[in-house]
Amino acid sequence: MLGIARGKEMRVNRGFTLIELMVVVAIVSILAAIAIPAYQDYVSKSQLVSALAEIRPGKTTIEVVVQDSRDVSLVDADYVGVKPSVRCTAVNATLAADGVAQVGCIVAGNAAVSGKKLSLNRDANGVWTCDGSVFAAQYRPLGC
Template sequence: MKAMQKGFTLIELMIVVAIIGILAAIAIPQYQDYTARAAVNRLNGEISALRTAVEDALARGQTPGNAQDLGFTSSTLIDSAAPASGRPTVSIDAGGEVTISATMAGSSPAPVRGAVIAWSRAATGVWSCTITRPNPVGGWKDSFAPSGCTVQ
């Protein structure tokens, strides 16, 4: 009686390793893009939540204060060092335009680090979102921006 062969041959193992390598070469860049897009969307959601607090302050006849006064604690995607301290900036100009902005830093992925997300409220009450690309653009893709935000 012949003994049955057990296990895999070297060529079979090499084929499996080659397939895994090809899949990894495709998957890793896609994963990095997804994490960068998720970070931009997360910070956009965090700072856009301040729009309600700004509207409330304006409806009460008050001038919107800083992000902490409006109830924002901090974000790991914003630089934790002063003056940002993990919070976006809220400013109002003489014409009544309010701007909420944050620069991506901290634990932000490298391709989006340095991008500035800003929500601006015109005196008419219309909000708009703008994202300024990081300088230098190190891997930034316009597809990272959420729909409805313009990229500059």
């Protein structure tokens, strides 16, 4: 014989019980509840960093215009090479005669960053600052 006492049946494994499945679903739900908001924060920050990367080249052209004493009336978004894109729906660039300048865009992305303005500002002394104050601190890139 097979070493099984008579009268005792071997238990047949038929799959998972309802309780076991409910426990797994509960664990997955808890993990998803934690992971999805963290992922959304990461996506918002990356969208803002991408928009900043798209307007940053405009700084170089503005600096060249200021250093070479070129006509400041020529400066606009096209002149500095900042164009609307996936992350920047509306772009602008301005330069005043005193050297004060701004390059900016309206950010496109998820609800945390969409429709808000991100800009790089130059003061008369040539110091550039990033103005992202309309965005929550956790989304702003370093130095912005």
